[in-house]
Amino acid sequence: MTPTAEPGEGPGDGTGLRADAERNRDRVLAAARRLYATEGLRVSMAAVAREAGVGKATLARRFATREDLITAVxxxxxxxxxxxxxxxxxxxxxxxxxxxxxxxxxxxxxxxxxxxxxxxxxxxxxxxxxxxxxxxxxxxxxxxxxxxxxxxxxxxxxxxxxxxxxxxxxxxxxxxxxxxxxxxxxxxxxxxxxxxxxxxxxxxxxxxxxxxxxxxxxxxxxxxxx
CATH class of the missing domain: 1.10.357 (Tetracycline Repressor; domain 2)
Structure with missing residues (x-):
């Protein structure tokens, strides 16, 4: 059974999928930087996902834990x-x-x-x-x-x-x-x-x-x- 994809991460030849995934990762990092810079680390993962315009599942695939996200940012x-x-x-x-x-x-x-x-x-x-x-x-x-x-x-x-x-x-x-x-x-x-x-x-x-x-x-x- 094929997992349901987030918008922007739909099926393709593999190359497009990787590019979409990388764009979503960049959006998450940019959103986290903005929120952390102005509000500190108390910002929730859900708030980061909303700011980035991605689903919680997409965020979890890129960064499984809060520490993973903080490390990358x-x-x-x-x-x-x-x-x-x-x-x-x-x-x-x-x-x-x-x-x-x-x-x-x-x-x-x-x-x-x-x-x-x-x-x-x-x-x-x-x-x-x-x-x-x-x-x-x-x-x-x-x-x-x-x-x-x-x-x-x-x-x-x-x-x-x-x-x-x-x-x-x-x-x-x-x-x-x-x-x-x-x-x-x-x-x-x-x-x-x-x-x-x-x-x-x-x-x-x-x-x-x-x-x-x-x-x-x-x-x-x-x-x-x-």
């Missing part, structure tokens, strides 16, 4: 995450390398709410994502050691502090993205100051969001999700 961003630590390790100034990496990763979070979630979660079955995460973590440990040896980073800073920073930044990004999209920069500036040793050079603090922007952010934060 964020593979390039996780590669960029790992590349950022390599760039920072190449900086001859240990403190600048450390702060540059912190700022780069927080900027990645701010640019994509879904990626902000990915950086504060683990996906044990997503081997590619976790390999990039492990590379970035190992590189960051080296950045810490270099900055501390140079006397620029506080001796009590530990790698787990980056996890706390990313969680805090993800929360600020989610709360202020629509009303004060640069608010995260102020948070990161304050946190870098808290990590610095007494003689570390510090850049000026980014400007604070206006009271009006923060008030609007609190109003939006209090609205129920639809």
């Amino acid at each position: 964020f593979a390039d961003r996780m590669d960029a995450y790992a590349a950022a630590v390599r760039t920072s390790l190449a900086d001859p100034d240990p403190w600048r390398g450390f702060t540059g990496y912190v700022e780069a990763v927080c900027a990645m979070q701010a640019a994509d709410r879904g990626f902000a979630d990915v950086l504060t979660m683990t996906f044990p079955a997503a081997k590619a994502l976790e390999a990039a995460r492990a590379e970035a973590y190992d590189g960051f440990v080296t950045l810490i050691a270099r900055a501390q040896a140079a006397g620029r980073l506080r001796a009590d800073f530990v790698p787990e502090d980056l996890v706390l920073l990313l969680m805090a930044n993800a929360g600020v990004v989610a709360a202020t993205a629509d009303a004060a999209p640069d608010a995260w920069r102020r948070l990161v500036g304050h946190l870098i100051r808290s990590y610095a040793a007494p003689d570390a050079p510090l850049a000026p603090l980014p400007e604070s969001p206006t009271p009006t922007a923060l008030y609007r952010a609190t109003i939006l934060l209090g609205r129920p999700h639809t």
